[in-house]
Amino acid sequence: MKAELILENGVRFKGKAFGYIKETVGEVVFSTGMTGYEELLTDPSFAGQIVTMTYPLIGNYGINLDDMESDGPKLKGFVVREKCDYPNNWRCEMDIDAYLKQNKIMGIEGVDTRALTKILRDHGTMKGIITTRGKDLSENQIALKFESLNNKNVIRECTIKEKYEIAGSGKHIAYLDLGTKTGLIRDFKSRGCRLTVLPAFTSAEEILAVNPDAVFISNGPGDPKDVPEIIETVKQLIGKKPLLGVCMGNQIINLALGGNTTKMKFGHHGGNHPVKDLKTGRVYITSQNHEYVVCDLPEDVEASFININDNTIEGIRHKKLPIFSVQFHPEASPGPLDAAFLFDRFLEVIERGGDNA
Structure with a gap:
């Protein structure tokens, strides 16, 4: 036809x-x-x-x-x-x-x-x-x-309806599902993490009530500014628990800290995007899927990764608090496995509970 x-x-x-x-x-x-x-x-x-x-x-x-x-x-x-x-x-x-x-x-x-x-x-x-x-x-x-x-409602359409638990003997992570990929969950599970997976619009009080070692904000669709409720929730968690994020989670964290996001001309979608670790100078090939990026970083936040192709910010970390997030997908589903080490870096941030550098 x-x-x-x-x-x-x-x-x-x-x-x-x-x-x-x-x-x-x-x-x-x-x-x-x-x-x-x-x-x-x-x-x-x-x-x-x-x-x-x-x-x-x-x-x-x-x-x-x-x-x-x-x-x-x-x-x-x-x-x-x-x-x-x-x-x-x-x-x-x-x-x-x-x-x-x-x-x-x-x-x-x-x-x-x-x-x-x-x-x-x-x-x-x-x-x-x-x-x-x-x-x-x-x-x-x-x-x-x-x-x-x-x-505007795509996160609400993609998130889970009820929370659920994934057993593990390692760190307990409150996992905020904004429309997550199972690859992210799979990589945390492979490291022994215990996960409490929560719907996107769970309140800060409910998140803290599960007594996690850290809060992870997942990837998800759409414009992060369309979900001010989630931004406010993450804002209430700052300083109370280590915060980690991927993709949409990265954008939500930056907005909660007082930064900004902007829409890209045509986004990053694919498994061949080079990013540079600003601490080591090493370049990784990454899997990405997003239309928005962080910008106008708050005073106490610095870029941790940048995109080699267009110099957009690919990751942020707080200078004082245990807050760390990236724009790309370290679980590489699909894509190269270069950035899988970031799950271990996430866990190191949780272990230290302080300076996340």
Whole structure:
């Protein structure tokens, strides 16, 4: 079935529909990952977005349900140059078309993803519609569909509903789930941590009531400024418990400390982003997925990592309090394992309970 991707600036890309056939509206972004599409599809940080894959062939090793990073896809749509209809891998359980059908996600293939990526790089992230009835939509109808897109509640849609416990003999971490990837939980578990996983809008009083050794704020979708309640909660925890964060957690912590965040032109999405540790000078290749970055650091906060490509801040640490967070994904799901040592650094911060340098 023929389909079109219609961008907010009026540019249209023709292609062929696959997955679950429906009309969908989302924020169009691109990811540079060559592999890892299973983890990408199930990363809650893509909630509300239509994801374009820059690598031209997607789906060649199929889908297996062991590699999912959440209970299912949260993204609005999927754009590829070519999907593989005959995947070949011993772990494969279904092809990508069947998986998107099963999870009611619209896809479009045959798109010139190179041209689309160049538009997004030049003009920035913008809204888009994937539809099978592009010729029948008037300009007014298209405008109304763009206006209907509202991503302000994506964290509420992606967080867990009830808290749960994960047993462990190590440090007890109150784990605030803003739309977490299971890879983060898996790496804490592998280090023996005991986790109390909490919904995103849990109050500071409820978090402190579980008596954790530290509080971890996870990754999640959307604009951190859309959740002032969570920022206020983290603000109330400052100085009471060590604070650790990844991705959205990094942004929330900076806002709670009095800093700021800003939206990037086209974000960082993929597994090939170089970041520099400002303490050691070493560069790591990292997995990233975010549209916003921290800026205007508070007086007692310093950058711990920067992005080599664009000099954006990739991590922060407090100069006096045990507070440490990074913008990239140390669990590398998907991506390189360069930054996995950060889980050990997190635990060192908890152990010291003071200077986290």
